[in-house]
Amino acid sequence: MKPQSDRKSAAGWQLEHSYAGLPEALHTRAVPVPVARPGLAVFNEQLALELGLDPVALAGESGAEIFAGNRLPEGAEPIAQAYAGHQFGHFTNLGDGRALLLGEQVAPDGSRFDLQLKGAGRTPYSRRGDGRAALGPMLREYVLSEALHALGIPTTRSLAVATTGEEVAREELLPGAVLTRIASSHIRVGTFEYAAALGDRALLGSLVDYTLGRHYADSLDAENRALALLEGVLERQAKLVAQWAGVGFVHGVMNTDNMAVSGETIDYGPCAFLDAYDPATVFSSIDRGGRYAFGNQPAIAHWNLTRLAEALVPLLHTDQAKAVEMAERALARFPERYEFFYAGRLRSKLGLRRAEEGDVALAQELLGSMHSSGADFTNTFADLTRSVESGELLDLSVQGGSAVQPWQAKWRVRLGREPAEKAEVMALMRSANPVVIPRNHRVEEALAAAGEGDFTAMHRLLAVLARPFEAGPENEAYRVGPMAGGEPYRTFCGT
Ligand code: AMP
Ligand code: MG
DSSP states (O other): OOOSTTOOOTTOOOEEOSGGGSOGGGEEEOOOOOOSSOEEEEEOHHHHHHTTOOHHHHHSHHHHHHHHTSSOOTTOOOEEEOOEEEETTEEEEOOOSSEEEEEEEEOTTSOEEEEEEESOOOOTTOTTSOSOEEHHHHHHHHHHHHHHHHTTOOBOEEEEEEEEEEEEESSSEEEEEEEEEEESOOOBHHHHHHHHHTTOHHHHHHHHHHHHHHHOGGGTTOSSHHHHHHHHHHHHHHHHHHHHHHHTEEOSOOOGGGOBTTSOBOOOSSOEEOSBOOTTOOOBTTOTTOTTOGGGHHHHHHHHHHHHHHHHHHHHOSSHHHHHHHHHHHHTTHHHHHHHHHHHHHHHHTTOOSOOTTHHHHHHHHHHHHHHHTOBHHHHHHHHHHHHHHTSOOOTHHHHOTTHHHHHHHHHHHHHTOOSOHHHHHHHHHHHSOSOOOOHHHHHHHHHHHHTTOOHHHHHHHHHHTSTTOOOGGGGGGSOOOOTTOOOOOBOOOO
């Protein structure tokens, strides 16, 4: 196959197909199914620029046709990727049932990004699904993924949402849409489970090599590549889940097919941010057991990494007992790695650059009072930042309870032991304590209006979420939590 990289189209497409070079068992050719009336609902001009694409060439009708799947960008060679996954603990063969990888866009700086259409029609992996997506959930993924990106958390990005002019049948008829997703890759823990289930050691080895080359190039000359991969993914996932914890993000459906080995947040379904701090928070209507509750995310990440390790066992060592022992030794480090990253997040949130023995306990004490008083997670930390700015102990009782008052005094004493200047403390706290998160009621409001064809609220929300650390009059209305005593927020899986 002739390399595509010498053909640069007017819109800037620079698509390559390295994943398609992997054994055929891992992917299948498929093409998007055209839709009735392509329309461009939202388009991420800034991201287009970062990818080396021309926003002007893509903003109009031509973009709508491309992002709806009616016209392929120059150099596209669409495939559906095969993968498996443990869904709520149960193993299933899956694959891209409604998504297609058009190719890998090589950005001007040389970095490679998957360009995927989600909702582009049936594929060989669709099983009983229609291959389609509804507008609401695709916009939701757009908003939430871009919000995480602005918060500095690794994530897939959203380039566009196109409307289809068709309806999709869920519990009710809903407007259809296609999301264009950008990812550093779509290789999942479930991709390795799929490869391992095929029982072909060479194929599994080529997937390991490919993944290292793409995401862990420094480990390509490791003595044991499979082990290096496991350790690399473990490190990035420990950090990622700690970053989620630092902003109150609940992924909602951490099945192994929804965990990217790149360490990016992927597959936004029933995800949402905490309002009141409560580790037991679950948003997904189908997560009745609380498997994917906020406080359970590190344990689930560890569980998922164990599935990755199992898949890699044939490559870890020719002696299976030794391989299992190596896997167990690597996995045993997860809790400590997670705690390391989580402690770092907590320290930053409290303005502490230096590590002291009792820091985590101090943070836990605050979280404990916030939990019992139902304090708003985001606003409490934003208020603490403000209290450093103003030099006064803030009355956090509006957030729920005087229990926080004596704690503040202790925290001030601890801050006093920091060698940093007040300005540095403030800068650190500002960078760790967002003032705006995608509040559920704000997201719902924007989605509802968009469903009626009015994107004003959506664009305003996206603009505010792009600068989550800057407090100002323009985003004040987005910092308010939902009214107390309302129904608990629920997200639904009808995607
Ligand atoms: P998700 O819930 O989006 O992570 O998807 C889980 C699995 O179901 C993946 O293999 C998807 O490709 C597949 N899937 C979800 N929705 C559909 C649909 N409407 N049509 C076909 N496959 C789907
Ligand atoms: Mg998924």
